[in-house]
Amino acid sequence: MFASETLNVFLSPPSSKSAKNDSNSSTISPQKPEIDPEFDFERKFHPNSDIFDAILLVEGRKVYVGKQYLGTYSPFLNDLLEVIPEFEIPDVKFHDFIEFLHFLYPTDAEMTSSNVERLLNLAHRFEVEILKSKCEKFLISLDSMDTAWKLILAETFSLSRLQNHVLQNLTTEKDVQKVSKSAYYRQMTDTTKTSLLNRVLEIMEKKEDSDEDDDDEEEVSMPDESDDVIYVE
Secondary structure, X not given: OOOOOEEEEEOOOOOHHHHHHOOOOOOOOOOOOEEEOOOOHHHHOOOOOOOOOEEEEEOOEEEEEOHHHHHHHOHHHHHHHHHOOEEEEOOOOHHHHHHHHHOOOOOOOOOOOOOHHHHHHHHHHOOOHHHHHXXXXXXXXXXXXXXXXXXXXXXXXXXXXXXXXXXXXXXXXXXXXXXXXXXXXXXOOHHHHHHHHHHHHHHHHHHHHHHHHHHHHHHHHOOOHHHHOOOOO
């Protein structure tokens, strides 16, 4: 739990003196930002610092961020903070937003099956394409997630690579039938259902072509009956 109402994200570590005074601060390499839940922004840094030039209010709690840094990744936040240096972000949980920031700043945050959907939702909302792409790659590699749910996420967040990956991995009619029996199938849009139908047709067509090739091979391998004719004088 975060013990303070303010939180600061910064790109350089605190001085050794301040680190000694704050027993709760963790040791982080100089190249990585630190997120310190006990940090009092107004006490330790001037609000007009070039690094901390924007404030985001999340669930009534202040999050100090670098406008230029965030703007590099998020056109949405860049346009917003250009006009309003202090802005309230509605409909986002505080801890979810802090987790989201961990993936924008060079921290050791790890993507998992438990947080990937939260991150994907925020990356989509705030137009952070680099994080959205990372989420898509993770979902492609995630075998434990229901196939039907992957297709729903792919359409919801316009993840074409994920959708193509899922569909191409349905190699039999039985595979597609399994998706149609999923509890998530009813949540699919007609567009996704049509994609599944088209995939079934592709599978059937390939199967027919394969059967025809097998028949052709059998015809070629059949012996010529004339070779077996015996002439008797």
